[in-house]
Structure formats: C-alpha cells, structure tokens
Amino acid sequence: MQEAIKKIIQRRELVCILVERNLKIRYKNSVLGFLWSLLTPLAMILIYAVFAKILKFNNGQPDYLQFLVTGIVVWQFTSGCLNDSINAIVGNTNLVKKVSFPRIILPVSTALADAVNFLLTFIILVIYLAFTGTLSISANTLWIFAAAAMHLVLGIGLSCLCSVSNVFFRDTQHIVGLGSMAWFFLSPVFYGTELQTGVLSGINFLPQGIIYLNPMTGILSAYRAGLMGLSAFPAGMNPSWMLLSAGVCAVVFLLGMFAVRSGDKYFGDIL
Amino acid sequence: MTETAIEVNGITKTFRLSASAGSLKTRLIDLIKKNRGDTFTALDNVTFSVKRGETLGLIGANGAGKSTLLSIIAGTMYPTRGTVKCSGSISSLLELGAGFHPDLTGRENVLLYGAIMGIPRETMLKKFDNIVDFSGLEKFIDQPVRFYSSGMYVRLGFAVAVQVDPDILLIDEVLAVGDSDFQRKCLDKMNEFRRKGKSMLIISHDMHTIKSISDRIAYLDHGRLKGIGDPDSIAARYGADSLYGKTASIRREWGTGEARLTGIKILGEDGAGCGTATRGRVLAVRISWEAANRIDTPTFGFSISDDSGRTIFGSNTEIDGADIPFIQGQGTVTLYVDTSSLASGNYMLSFSLHSRDHKINYHRLDNHTPVCLDDETHFDGICRLPTKWEIR
Secondary structure (H helix, E strand, O other): OHHHHHHHHHOHHHHHHHHHHHHHHHOOOOOOHHHHHHHHHHHHHHHHHHHHHHHOOOOOOOOHHHHHHHHHHHHHHHHHHHHHHHHHHHOOHHHHHHOOOOOOHHHHHHHHHHHHHHHHHHHHHHHHHHHOOOOOOOHHHHHHHHHHHHHHHHHHHHHHHHHHHHHHOOOHHHHHHHHHHHHHHHOOOOOOHHHHHHHHOOOOOOOHHHHHHOHHHHHHHHHHHHHHOOOOOOOOOOHHHHHHHHHHHHHHHHHHHHHHHHHHHHHHHHO | OOOEEEEEEEEEEEEEOHHHHOOHHHHHHHHHOOOOOOEEEEEEEEEEEEEOOOEEEEEOOOOOOHHHHHHHHHOOOOOOEEEEEEOOOEEEEOOOOOOOOOOOEHHHHHHHHHHHHOOOHHHHHHHHHHHHHHHOOHHHOOOEHHHOOHHHHHHHHHHHHHOOOOOEEEEEOOOOOOOHHHHHHHHHHHHHHHHOOOEEEEEOOOHHHHHHHOOEEEEEEOOEEEEEEOHHHHHHHHHHHHHHHHHHHHOEEEOOOOEEEEEEEEEOOOOOEEOEOEEOOEEEEEEEEEEEEEEEOEEEEEEEEEOOOOEEEEEEOOOOOOOOOEEEEEEEEEEEEEOOOEOOEEEEEEEEEEEOOOOOEEEEEEEEEEEEEEOOOOOOOOEOOOOOOOOO
16 A cells, blocks of 8 residues: 555656546536536535525524535535546546556546545635635634545545446446435435434444444534534534544545555456 | 566466456356356467567567567556566557547647656656657647547657657557658657667567567467567568468369369478478479379469469460370479579469360469578569679
8 A cells, every 4th residue: 555655656747637637628628617616516505505495404403504515515525536436447448558557546636636626616615604604713623624634535445446346347337326326315414413313322232423434424524513613423422433434434545545456457458 | 787678487368258248247147157258368478588779579460469468568467477577667659649638639648648658747848849849740739639630649649659768668560550751750760769779679560660670570479479589580480471371261272173283392402392481592393183084285384473462473384395295193293493583582382284275274273382482682672683784
C-alpha cells in the first residue's frame, strides 16, 4: 500500500492532468460548461425546498431543509465515486493496454475529480447555510475535517473497488446502480440517526453503535456536526463508536488498494 | 550501467479463451462445472536479450506472438511464467495516439500523453513547438482530436512519442501508417535514436525496412523463438517458411491423369536431394513421372514465379529442343536452370506434363515447390541484365 501511495505521489502530475481531463470532459460541448457544477446543486436545493414544503415532510427536525440538503450534497460525492469509477479502467482500455503506468492512478483521479466537484458544491452549501442562518462556527467546525478525511478515503477506496470489479464482471455497473440506491435509504440522508437507533432499540442483542458500521452514518453525522452544529451522536451514544465508521473507511480503502494491485496483472489480458 | 538493455528469460504467456466472456453468470457456471476453459499459448518459453544500443527486429506471421511479447516488455501485460528485466526508461509505441481523448484538443492531448509517459510538464511545454512542428499540425492543434483524420492522429501520436527520449524504445508496426513522406521522417527519427545509442525493439512486416534498421532479427513462430541473428539470413528463413505456409493454400493440381508427375526433388550439387531451398547458381530439379499407357511426344514444362505470384520465366522440353518421342512406365527427367541472374529471394516453381500441341494437360502442379535463392552478389531490382560499360 505504501508502494501504491508512493507511486501516486511520484506521478502526481499525471493525477492532476487526469483529474483536469475528467472534469473537462464532463462539461465539454455544453454551453454552460463548468457552470453546471454550480447550477446543479443550486437547482437541487430549490427542488428539495419546494417538495419538502409541499409534502410537509420534516422528520420533526428543526431546519429540516438545510439538514436534508447537507445530506444530499454529501451523498452526491459518494454516489459520484461509485458511478464514475465504473468506467475508470474499462473506459480507458486503450491506455491500459498500450501504455504502462501505475493503474491505481485511474480510479484515484476519478475520485479526485469528484472531490473537486464536491468541493465546489460544498462551497455553495456553506453559502446557502450561512444565508439561511443555520451555519454554526464553533469547536464543532473541526468535525468537517474529520468528515472530509473519512469521506475522501472512502471515496478512493470505493472507486478502486468498483473500477477493478467492473473489469472482471461487467455486472458491476448494474449491481452498483441498485446497491447505491439501497445504501442511500440505509444512510441517514433524509432522516436522522435517531430514526436508526429508534428502530434498533427494538432489537436488544445489537449494540446501538452498530449504525456506525455504515461509514456514511459517521460521515453524514460528522458533516452535520461541523456545518450545522448538530450533535454528532444520538443521545446516550458512546462517541467512540464513530471510530467504527472511520475503521470501515480505512478497510474499504485498503481493500481498494489490494484490488488494484492484484487485478493489475490481468487487466491487459481481459480488456 | 549494464550492457544488457532488455533481458527476456523463459517467457511463457497463456490466455484463457473463455475468460473474455467475463459476466458473473458465465463465471459462476464455469466455477460450478470446474471448467477452467481452453487455453491458448501465445508465447512459449522465449528467451533472448537486447544489448545496450542494439536494434532488434521482431518478425513473424500474424498471431506469432510479437505484439504480446512487446506488451509484456512494455509492462502492460504480465507473463504467465518467466521474467523480463529492463534497464533504463522505456517508451512504447504500441499504438500511436493510444491515449488521446477524442473530446480534448490536440494541445491538451499532447500534455496528457506526456504526463502518461512521465515527462514533467515544463519539459513538455518546452518541447511543444517541436512536437507541433514535427507533426505539421500547426493549424489544428487547438481543435478536438475527434475532428482529426486518422493520418493526423497518427502523426501527432508519433511526434509526441519520439519526444520522450527514452533509453529503450518499443515500436509495434507503426510505420505502416502515414504517407511516404511521414514514413521517411519516422525512419530518420529511428536512425537518430540508433546513433544516440538507444536500444530499440521493432515489429514490422516490411522486410526491407526491418532488415535495414535492425542489428539483429528475432523470428517468432507460433509463440516460439525460431531464430535470432543476422538480419539477412533470419529474414530469408522467415520468407522461406512463410512461402511454405503459403504453398499449401495456393498449390493446385489438375490434369487428365493419363500420365502423372509423381515427385519433384531439388538436387544439391552432389546430386543428392537437398529439400526445397538452395544456394548456388544452377538449380537442378529431378521430376519423376509415370504413365500407364504409351503417350507419344509428351512435353515437360516448368515456370518460376516470385513472391507476389508474377511469373518470371517459363519453358518446356519442346522450346528447349529436348524432344521426347514417347513415355511409358516410370522414369525421371532432370531440369537444370541457371538462376544466377535472379535476385535473392523466395520463388515458387510450377510443373506440367502436357501434349506437344498443349491441347491435353496430363498433369499440372501449379505453385508446387517453393525455392529460396540466396545469391552472394547483391544487385538492385528483380533480375540481373548483362551490362557493360565503355569508358573513353
């Protein structure tokens, strides 16, 4: 793994250029171009605002719209990594078959391109929260860094896993489509962690901290704690459970590295 | 710095034939049925080395494993068994413009390609004008490459690739593309690499080019290394082999069958058979025949054609004044041809036995016997004409 990270750092110029390429291609030939990465979150906030209002759906949460939009913006990065990485290796068949370079760079640069996109959206989100007066700046703000670190590690890990898996099984793209939808509803995106612990309280033999086994639970809670000053943990929860989410992110990352390293040998044969 | 640039040691590469289907369903079925799939051996225990500053040509028929070998050396494929050791940086021209993205402009693609090859951006920017100059695409460099013609694509690809300035350059049949002007540019560039003492490994089907640029040639046949050494002799061997391979498909035998040609044998200088390849000036061919019934005034004929099927020369016993009154039973005739006016190369012999008036073809063997003529004295063109100079 150290080797993989060393390679990425050595070839950082290639990583930068590939990130740039991924971003450029995304909006190539569209009239508004890069503006879309700002317009999309704005439009999204608007749509959710209208529907949450009409449906009167608020989950008993104060500032529910801000809560929801934060969740959606954060989730977009995860689902972006999942969906874009599908083609990170398969879509660059020509390159993989004809030129030798560390393959890990392909999924990593896809994830980083999504991260850049996320950063832009995140700025919009911060402006929106500030505008509506829900942005809180305190010691809690430090949670953002923890959340972003976990999120990036998870995103890169997922990118590596999906991109490699799709080389060997083209079924991956369909599985990822369904899986990410299921994951979305299992994660506290439009509801709070209290809902999860509430459901779990009926099952006695499971510790409530088990909800942090889903890394998105930890990540979403941490972002919301950092941005909106909400408590990162449901009442009565031992904060050390957050480490479970961090641990899962690290495991996914390691699995991703491992997948690329062991799959690398066969890319040339299979593609 | 070691003396060896590339060391290929016992490389074997097998492919699983069913693996390409690669959906989860077929994989599961294979797993349950314990079906490991058929394998195909693309390379079979290949060992050789390329010295620093040496240019090695790689020849062989389609499917011989040349490109697989190059991919393994380039590091885009892994061998099933064996090892490859390379000292120095490698640049591979496995396919020109391989990494180009159609939606990016020529300029963006050049920088992307440089980054993939591992060249620092500043170096690339410094070389940028050279690259554009070499490709001759000044006007189009800021257009997306999907608007490029295939020739422009390749020109830009080559222009970038040669700027990399590696220690080892791998080239896979890239000279087949582009017009003659561009091909000459490529050849010049390759010669420049040679002068700079870089090692090169080149695949080409153009025998003339590969012979002129290589120090040694390696000949691959069905994944095996059949020979490595002096360009002329290895190329001649490959030429002869491919001619044999071809013989089977173009050979044709026909006639009424009243009399038959039962054997063709090329004789050595001592009169013994020497297979179907020969060195030397006079080609001696013993033709065996059999005729159940008496046939009056038969004529034996032959013709010799070159690689591309053009007939070079033909004659028969009647033209040459060797009349045969009749044949019956079995016997042989021997043909002597002075081939010293023919250029070295691979030729094909056809034989016939027909009636004197050409009305009845008893037996004809078209494209029957390949011969490889290897003359020590070289000259331009396909045949030697008697020449004389008068100088006052």
